[in-house]
Amino acid sequence: MRSELQLAVATGGIYFFYLYYGILQERIYKPDEQDGTRFGFTLFLLSVQCLFNFALGGIMSLVLDGGRLTQKKPVSASAETAPLGLRFSGTAWLAFFSATYLAAMSCSNMALQHVSYPFQALAKSCKMVPVMLANVVLGGKSYSVTEYLIVLMITGGVVLFRLAKSKQGFGMEGNSAMGLTLLAGSLCLDGVTGSSQRLFSSEFKPSSNFLMAGMNFFSLLYVVPVVLYTGEFFAAVDYVQAHPAVTYDLIAFSVCSAVGQVFIFYSVVTLGPLATTTITTTRKFFTVLLSTILYPENQFNNGQWFAVALVFAGLGSEIVQKYARTQDKQIAKKDE
Template sequence: MSKLSNTSDNQSNKKLIICFFGIFFAYFLFGIIQEWITRTEYGELKERFTFTYCLVFFQCIANSIFSKLVLSYEKTKNDGSNKWLYPVCALTYLGAMLASNEALQHVSYPTQVLGKSVKPVPVMIFGVLIAHKRYHKAKYLAVLMIVLGIVLFMYKDKKTKPLDDPLPNHPFALIGFGELLLIVSLAMDGLTGAIQDRINGSHNRTNPHTMMYLMNIWSCFYLFFTIILTGEIFEFALFMQKFPNVVVKLILLSILGCIGQHFIFTTITNFGPLKCSIITTTRKFFTILGSVIIFSNPMSSRQWLGSVLVFIGLALDSKYGKEIKQKN
């Protein structure tokens, strides 16, 4: 029994490592191409690509087609998961993404990244409250250490405010509309993770591509009405006619999105949304850390402390990361 258990654990660890690097590389390239699309100035008038809803809509279409093709190839039987939860899950998923994107209109990108670094905390809290998950005490400590370490690593000191600045200096002055949107986004992330936990119950574990297909097809449904009602689809069509070379970039983005989502949903169905949120959060940390090391940039004492906390937290998570028991 011990040999079988060790073999199973080794296979599970290998799958987790593959998922980590799959998510890391797919979304690393995804981010580069997305920035290429949205930051390029097109034509003589230097127009920008600002069609967020359409961008997400066509990514969801590509993800739906990809997952449906995989399901057809696998000929997967019905998994018995609660299909009625998918439209709710897709709604919270889109809510988190749209709130996060809208927050960028009111806060800086580093602030948004810093805020989203706390994502594993609401995912864990809502998982315990809604999906009735239970974890080893060390797991809670591990998540807190990872989040605190990333926040310490990414936080940048703000410039000292002039004495004659008329704005109030109390803590509540730091919370504006952008910060509230980030809180909404984090809450939606937590709800999404909890609903995915309920879908992926211990007795009816779903197929990753079934979850991927149903989440994306419902997202397509919501976004279709959004781009029609806002009129964004018509502006997007005109932009594509003027700059058809953007289509190639969108196809590359969709391919990388399909690969990234394949690994994300594989992680969720095999290891849970919390593990997935830890991977996606630490991915940003390792990207920045790698950049610091490669280009020999100096690290402050706070960043060194943050790095140590992240690695200790990851070590604790790898040892005590399994769920204890699910309540009935």
């Protein structure tokens, strides 16, 4: 396909599936309109989501990669660049960041029981903060002053958004302290996951489909026994039977998660990481905007809109900086 058509396909797929993903995620965790009960079975939801992700990733790996798992080393080989200088086998390393990936999603989903979806979406925009910290600690990377200023702008915007929400002005509402803690934990786990994935991919060169299937396979190994042992599976089934409308939301949410990941991988392969970052960043803005339109209780005041603008101004600056670095590299290659 021509590059313009590739961009249209990637953007359309990511926007459609992840915007709908956001709507469904918020709807699943909202109190039922009839009896006021709330879906609180996060691990059950994650097990369904991981099952769909694993199934689609495995099918894509078999069909598109011919069953080939890696391009460089067998996954069981030892790695020289594992986190903190540890020597992991490829399988153990994959199992490690699959656990942090699952824990990050668990914290993010559970936070929705304590904070609004727009705030969760904005807070997740701070992902680059723990990713940068993890890259410095685990990967030995260094960053420029400009990059740290961009992080400060994004983080400051999220903090301002939370403070401006209080009816008393710049204060904190106690009932969402748990939500803030869960989001902080999710971001830190995202940082460890992202840094570990980068090092793992550099060492073993796995196909993107295998990485998707492998991470969700190990996540299922972790979450399914816990869901069964705690009885959450049976409690969730009882809740779904009492609230049949949730069934569609759960399945559609999981389908959007799986297919959305495929479009992101497609965008990375065909358009590159920079274009993918641009698409996913603008998608987050429209997710926040759509939530305020669909749910009147999520309406923003002037201070919150300023905070949203600050966050996406920082994200836009990050994209511009990445684009400039890409252009410099292309010029350097031409000069060679």
